[in-house]
Amino acid sequence: MSRYTGPRVKIMRALGTELPGLSAKKTERRPYPPGQHGQARKKLSEYALRLREKQKLRLNYGLTDRQLRNLMIEARGSDIAAGAKLIELLERRLDNVVFRAGFARTIPAARQLVTHGHVLVDGKRVDIASYRLRAGQTVSLREKSRTHQTVETGLARKDLEAPTWLTVDKDTRSARVASLPDETSVPFAIEVQLIIEFYSQRL
Incomplete structure (x- = not known):
């Protein structure tokens, strides 16, 4: 999948968080997912929760799926915790x-x-x-x-x-x-463990 170039606020609304690296705009005017049923509460599956956290990282830092996957492979091979190493590698770009x-x-x-x-x-x-x-x-x-x-x-x-x-x-x-940088360096809320779990079944 190529780098995202679509509407930025729309994607932040879909993910339920503001991504400062993606856009300086805010979602406070419409803090709910886009679409006709955006305000309806939906219970997300475990897969959807993990995917959402992965997408937050990918879209905020402007990476392709392949780039993020390669960084995850590198992070898993390091001497420190994979989640902390992944954040370090992203922040050091x-x-x-x-x-x-x-x-x-x-x-x-x-x-x-x-x-x-x-x-x-x-x-x-x-x-x-x-x-x-x-x-x-x-x-x-x-x-x-x-x-x-x-x-x-x-x-x-x-x-x-x-x-x-x-x-x-x-x-x-x-x-x-x-x-x-360490795992606390990300300027938005993220559950790194869910990203680790997302890739654990794919690497």
Whole structure:
């Protein structure tokens, strides 16, 4: 399945949660699933609950099903808990770090900054959105890109704070990875164990 490009608020309503990486808009005006029967209460099956949690991660971080599956395989092979490792790998993506630092309004906007060559890692241009940052590395913007409209729009967003594992300097448009993120780093409610259970029967 390809990356989602449809209505973002609609998908957040369907999943029952706001995904800050997907959209800066809110669902508070219509906090129920879309469609004619959206306000009718439905009891979800165990499979549906697990699928919903998986979709939250996939759509917030802008991944394809194959990308998320590959990350899950990598997480299961690590020395730490698979759920914690999965979150760490997702949060360390360059497009996500640009977003979490406040330099873009959403992850799709951050991905565009990266792929268009506006982002530097330790002073060198990196245009791969999935580039995985390490502790101690610094992300910054090219001097000519510091007043880019996407950056100004991102910095104007006030509903999200930078995570504790990032040290952000908005004046110089730079962010340093002070430490590796953990399972508490996700900026929305998620039950990682359900995602582990979803993949346990598929890997």
